[in-house]
Amino acid sequence: MPKKVDHLQRRTLIADALMRVAAERGLEAVSLRHVAAEAGVSAGMVQHYFATKDEMMAFAMAVVRDRGEVRVTAAVTRLGAEPPPRLLIRTFIAALLPLDEQSGDTAKVALAFLAYAAVRPAAAAALRDDTAQLRSFVASLLPGPGADEAAGGLLALMEGLGLYLVSGQYTAEQALAVLDAHLDRLFPG
Template sequence: MPRKVDHHERRELLADALMRLAAARGLEGVSLRHVAAEAGVSTGMVQHYFRTKDEMMTFALGMVMDRIRARSTAAAAPATPRELVRGLLLQVLPLDETRRLENHVVLAFLAYAAVKPSIASDLRESAAQTRTFLADQLRAAGAAGLDPERAAAGLLALVDGLGLQLLSLQYAEEDAVAALDAQLALLFGPA
């Protein structure tokens, strides 16, 4: 009897291989053949699931975003708006091996999208959803005297910058978290 194949699981296997390669060498030099070798499968299997490298990269980026959302949601059991914002942003910072790998993938994707803007639409959509969520939380907290959309954009810029500093070993993890907490105190008031 033929074995039932979980196609989503196969796509994730290939996306994980792509993520490891992207973290190690960036996306420019990665091909479907490299991903096949990294995943231990045939190039034909990779082509069965992804017609192009861009399609595979878009899937991998979506998978990273889904994982961040899932971790953030799991940690968010009854929480205040401030706790929701902090929880999400901590999941974005590269504070462990999983998040470091994800940050490498996002950085590689950003660099690739800068020269191929046609593939950046998913990234723009995800960033817009995150900004909206953050702005909604700021509104819910009643943060007076600030523009929630601009404050949300500022939080994302802060986390992006802290992430780069952490990845390049310019900043210690505890200092990055303290900087995030200081900004949250400015927006939401003392914890």
């Protein structure tokens, strides 16, 4: 009987190896050979699942996005039914911020993907769609006129706080204090 292979599991194993290489050595160190060695598989297996580095990167970017969605969903679900908008936004953003070592590694990879997408229009298009959805969701929770611009500012603040966290300029407590101060201005009283 032939061995049954879970192709999604294999692709995810390779994507996880790519993310470890990127987190430890930077995206420039990501190569078919390095990813195969990190995954403990042959270079031929990596080539079987991903014809090009761009294809491998696109899949890994999708894995990072999906894992972020899982973190956010779990955090928001813990709030119960119909949480107040300010709490929902804070919880959502805090779940995406690199506040611990594991999420810090993911954030380093996500940052590398942003740089990668900056010079690849196809990769950037997927990120634009995600950002538009996030902005629309956050805007729907904000009070008053100018919610769309305020949502854009809040997402930019989140990205900036993420950069400060992964570069060691802010602690988790400092980042959350800045987020809370900004949310206090958006939700007065």
